[in-house]
Amino acid sequence: MTYCIAASINEGLILVSDSRTNAGIDNVSTHGKMHAFNTTSDRKIVLLCAGNLATTQAVLEQLHRDKLKNTPINFNTVDCLSAAAAYLGHVSVEKQKQHINAEGQSAFNPSASFILAGQIGDEPHGAFMVYAEGNSITTSANTPFLQIGESKYGKPILDRFLRLGNSIDEAARCCLVSMDSTIRSNASVGPPVELLIYRKDSFSLDEYYSFEGDDDYMLQLRRCWENKLREAIAALPDLDKESAKSMQIDL
Amino acid sequence: MTYCIAASINEGLILVSDSRTNAGIDNVSTHGKMHAFNTTSDRKIVLLCAGNLATTQAVLEQLHRDKLKNTPINFNTVDCLSAAAAYLGHVSVEKQKQHINAEGQSAFNPSASFILAGQIGDEPHGAFMVYAEGNSITTSANTPFLQIGESKYGKPILDRFLRLGNSIDEAARCCLVSMDSTIRSNASVGPPVELLIYRKDSFSLDEYYSFEGDDDYMLQLRRCWENKLREAIAALPDLDKESAKSMQIDL
Structure with a gap:
């Protein structure tokens, strides 16, 4: 399983990803899911990946090769993030198709x-989620974040x-707490946790962190969070016992 | 969808359930999912229900009829909660079977x-989760709660x-916050929220509450919780900028 978050807020971007992959519960390994591209200096593009590892690796390699070969469309030539997302969606669908037969079936799920x-x-910073089908959505003022993988706990x-x-x-x-909650509740999401903070217009990927499971900061964050939750629950208003009702008994 | 929680702790039981049911996203209605039984005075038994509404209604009716007819096994004759859970599991499987043909298939999911x-x-209080297959699990010291339905958000x-x-x-x-988080994140879980607090050895169901969507207490709880979360995030330790690393670029 996987859990990745991208928040796109006024000050910039926050990207967080876990690193656990598994083929069955008894075949677990570690692969980073956050990938940056060495593009021309007028742009920064970072991907977070979820789903079939063979597909995501094949897609990443194709994106790199297109860039090196300078094919007409690649991450150095697209002029906006939505065009980059459309190109990524196209490559992803092509890679998945290689494992689907004429009847539209596959021996495994390549999505x-x-x-x-x-x-x-000069475009503003942003984030797009690219579905397995190749289409994409972006964030909005109401919901300034995207999630892929095991998204519910966080x-x-x-x-x-x-x-x-x-x-x-x-x-x-906040995104690190969301990741920590997911790691706590789902054993198939696990460290190292990668975090990238991108401040708008900086064109710098220097605020990158990778936290192992026993990382001091993450342990401190978890401990502090759990203490604060206990305080928060203690501070919640008491139930008004006067408003208790009789329960309807039987049908 | 549905979300129900049962916590079994030293002081007693907490049961919480939502009341939204839907057949498709455009056919939403309200049905309570918490049901108490009028049993002999030496016992209190309460059910929380999730899944196919026709099945849960048929099961509840059968349980009541068995009690009224005083069949050999019913909620008045079982001598412990695990026997009650086994009996409930048996009735549930029987009701589901009525909609499954000889090939083991059904036109809909009756589970x-x-x-x-x-x-x-004299037995201790407790809670059992009865699966669609009729088997059941109970709580433990490590995990003193059970959930059915949309369990991840909460x-x-x-x-x-x-x-x-x-x-x-x-x-x-804490259970009300878990329910409120789920209602906020999944539109198919909704009020009224029912809450029953059962203090051990009381054999009383008097601490029962039903909260509508605009209930003052629930609004106050939500507002207080969100303020406390903001304070908690503000109080979390700062990232040590010195520990930022360079990100690996390209494959």
């Missing part, structure tokens, strides 16, 4: 999904906290 | 799952907070 995030030229904290106007450092901590 | 909770005689807060030694009032607030 993969991606988040593409970054900034190109969604409530994003729903409740993440807003366009958050400070980028707070939004990054 | 349903249940949580059975309560206390019988699981992290239970994983992080719920312990055997919690006060029952705090545990109840």
